[in-house]
Amino acid sequence: MGRKINIWTNVDWLTVLVCLIMLFIGWISIYSAVYDDAHQSIFDTSQRYGKQLIWIIAAIFIAAAVLMTDTKLFLFFSYFFYAFTILLLVAVLFFGTEVNASKSWFQLAGVQIQPAEFAKLATALALAQFLSTTKLKMHDAKNLFITATIIFLPVLLILLQPDVGSSIVFFAFILVLYREGLTGYVIFFMILFGILSLLALLMNEINMIALLVFTSFAAWIIVGRSRKLSVRSGLIFLVVSSIVMTIYRIFSPQTPIDVQLIVAAVAGGSMLLIISLLYRIRHAPIVAGFMIAALLYTWSVDYVFDNVLMPHQRSRINIVLGFDDDPRGQSYNINQSKIAIGSGGLTGKGFLQGTQTKFNFVPEQSTDFIFCTIGEEWGFVGSLLVLGLFVFLLLRLIFLAERQRSPFARIYGYGVIAVLFIHVAINIGMTIGVVPVIGIPLPFISYGGSSIWAFTIMLFIFLKFDAGRMEYIK
Template identity: 50%
Template sequence: KFISTYNFKIHKLNNLLIISSIIFIPMGIVLMQHDTGTAIVFTSFIFVLYREGLTPYVLFFGVVSIILFIMSLLVEQITIIYVLLVAALILFTFLNGQLRYILTGIGIFIGGFALFWGANYLFKLNIDYKFLLIGISSFVSIIYMILGKLKKIKYAFIIGLFLIGSISFSFTVEYIFNKVLEPHQQARINELLGKTNDLKGVGYNVNQSKIAIGSGSFWGKGFLQGTQTKYNFVPEQSTDFIFCTVGEEHGFVGSSLLLIIYTIFLLRLIQVAERQRLAFSRIYGYGVVSILFFHLTINIGMTIGLIPVIGIPLPFFSYGGSSLWSFTILLFIFLKLDADRFKYLA
């Protein structure tokens, strides 16, 4: 409702703060109830904001944050810093093409590292080289930011800020992982990333699900003929893991057909949303599409082992009255708004 108000500009800072509060405050409250699946659904509304004019850089930084989170769990911090430095230099070269500033940055980095290393060796400071590297990287980034402001070098300030932000975020991952996430969530992420291999414990559901989907082959085993699902090897096969039932019984063909039907359904909803005369109806329509797409992606992703198990149903397919009623009410409110659009004909 707030976004659909007259003369709304999404790029204004106060509007962005209000929108962030509307999305993230309920999300935080839900997280406090230990319902991660429902909380994550709130992030789907970012796609609605993107349709209404939000800069695509927000999506870019979101993807980068996810990549940094994963990499910080898999490799040493010093490796991440090296990669970020190289990426920043490559990005600066691609966007600006001014080689002398890149060589200046490399020279400052090498000189700074030699200076700090010499001081550390002579004065017996015993400073960890990781912290030396972090400090020098931050110093180089600040130099780039200053150059960007004083010399008006295009993108230098942004790249320097991005480098500092990325390094800082990578060092918060350990705290988030160990202090914020629940133990079972940590175990699921470790299992997904291959850091643990507990096929009889936390990885049992996903392992049996992948076995079921793989055994379905191309055509599948036939309706109600799946051995993994028929003999209850797959837990929650009628709710969260229902897609593996489709994969085993109807194979690649049936799974692909189901995805095609979902794709056509979502594209049709987008088409209906675009023809709305009221901004509120259009925004609501895109909200419905975002929620359905998010549920579809997360559910299938966790079933085939690409996303940690969260516990999100497959829309209009998973067994359960609450999810079916919720999706149905969402959809029929949108259909009612679409039917009423003729009232606003000029």
């Protein structure tokens, strides 16, 4: 057994300090955002800033309580806690209060509880527990399956509420898997498909298909050894595609031209796939397979965009892509948010001097759009400070995670990092108009007890592990 170590001297006070600074920035920004003549005291608990202060103080007590809890508790109860959260997520679908057409909240004795907030914590714990027992054999099919289940079960349940914003957060856990040995291809393909989706929405289909076929051929010629074979394969591709196109022309000319082209290209590509398999050309099956997958994916992006997404989700994406420019319509939020941040200039207008973030020009200014107030009143300098704090916090947490001796603590630490990071990226990306509007809070800064407490508990469980890392001997 390890030595007993005084927890208070071993806590990473630097992280605690950064966290406190963020809470303070959030508090005064909320004060500024909802400030009016009638309620001038920053301690007025009838107003949001007063309530935020109460929640901050409560969060400090919660943090202290977490630090005094034995870490074994988290280890032993991580699966139980996960199961309990899943139960809550199921229950909220039946007994939840419906707000804005989604059932995300429990209303219990005047207290609102959002199970999705706890699900992030529970998933991080369960994931850490499971991965720390696999002894790095992540690519074992059974392990992969269980890992995916742990992550995507809550996603599925949260999508049923439906709450797209919260469910997206869980995709960040892939970062954790990557750290624990998941092949880099997963992240590579995620980025690739992200770019492909963007291009598919931005570009006209025919150009897109031409581009894909062209790049695939370029890749084909590079990986294929024999020029002769490449030229022949190209001819085969053209012949097969032409035959498919001719069949369309004769039998079904009313089929949209992009569908015709995609089917033709996929048919040609499949032919190439068969040839490359027969001739055993190295890498060629991968290129051909990739081309087919990319074509089908391109088509499905448009299909999903036009047929599956809700109109408001479509228009949010359109706004980010710059297709919609209607300053009074759906892009109103983004536009007002950008005006607020942009009008801040280099040094900002000064504390309480912001004009855009008041009077409802910016919606949700104390919750999801709190970064507008910071950008407006403190300018680029203020934005830089807040982003700098987040970068510092995240890098510091990576450092802390890496110095853990127990795989559980390290994996859990990366879980915290992933969740914090995706919140920051989506929230700030949204306020400056590079990410569609997804309503999730900025950690430690946005108004709201649930969000502050959830992030505090998550972070301080990790700090507790970190403080006690010397105890762990196995």
